[in-house]
């Protein structure tokens with residue numbers, strides 16, 4: 001029996017996913033397959049390392065030790081064949097915080113920042129809240145797989161963009177970008193002098209036939225123009241520990257980013273974030289291998305279920321992440337009706353596609369990182385709502 005079949009009650013833990021549906025969807029007691037965390041315990045080594053730190057009993061100011069940096073760089077080398085020096089690392093509590101700090105570090109108010117919608121909502125929010133301009137080069141859906149329209153991408157760069165927010169792998173589209181695509185992105189961004197901010201938070205959850213390539217690892221020229229964001233939060237389900245790493249090889253860019261953190265008074269991470277991050281990257285690999293297979297099983301179950309019971313709904317080809325992007329456009333209902341049906345009839349909380357910007361209309365995002373039985377419960381509710 002898989003460890004991931006264990007059902008764990010998350011109520012009364014201030015879980016955003018389980019306890020905030022009333023605030024977000026207007027109803028309590030919805031079956032939660034929305035926000036991106038998992039209903040799984042992390043690797044036992046993470047729990048043990050935190051317990052042992054708790055037992056020590058003193059929680060004073062803590063710095064990120066070289067052993068944590070080493071755990072991160074060893075992980076990147078082993079999993080993604082990317083040689084990173086520990087001196088290139090800076091830390092933020094979250095990847096979204098790092099996105100905002102990067103926008104503040106490398107662009108000015110009124111600057112144009114490029115993204116590819118539909119994409120993770122805070123990309124838009126962080127650009128807008130920092131008074132920069134969102135520029136969208138929309139992804140195109142070809143046979144239920146997202147592709148980059150490089151003509152549109154180049155056209156936007158030609159008009160001047162200071163920064164490109166790359167989501168790699170892509171949330172919610174599920175694409176694990178291939179070498180040729182990343183090389184082309186890199187070539188165009190270098191040509192038009194646009195820095196790349198590569199959010200690689202989902203880079204460890206990749207289905208077997210695919211391979212994540214850190215864009216900064218592709219050439220020495222690119223490595224000087226890319227800021228990469230990684231974290232153990234999605235991989236090992238540690239979002240509440242609030243720890244992420246920012247990788248910047250270029251010293252000037254790194255100093256600029258460090259300057260922003262210093263101005264914001266950010267000097268270190270939460271003690272348990274540091275402990276959890278190091279234990280996860282050092283000892284979590286066997287657990288991750290099992291997780292990927294389990295998620296593949298969950299995904300297969302969803303695909304079979306849709307095929308058998310809800311053939312009007314198709315799933316966009318998912319190469320990585322535990323988030324499925326369901327195309328409901330053939331149902332011919334408006335987004336408002338779709339969500340009313342899901343909430344009122346299905347008692348099911350899925351992320352509305354419209355949250356992800358243009359191109360998200362008619363889609364919903366389903367989080368399948370939960371015990372298989374819970375995935376099936378969600379599917380039955382989907383059928384009740386939309387069947």
Ligand SMILES: Cc1ncc(COP(=O)(O)O)c(C=O)c1O
Nearest residue numbers: 036094095096097120171199201
């Ligand atoms: C692409 C992407 N970036 C960042 C985050 C959130 O990162 P954090 O919780 O570290 O701010 C998520 C969470 O779903 C995500 O999908």
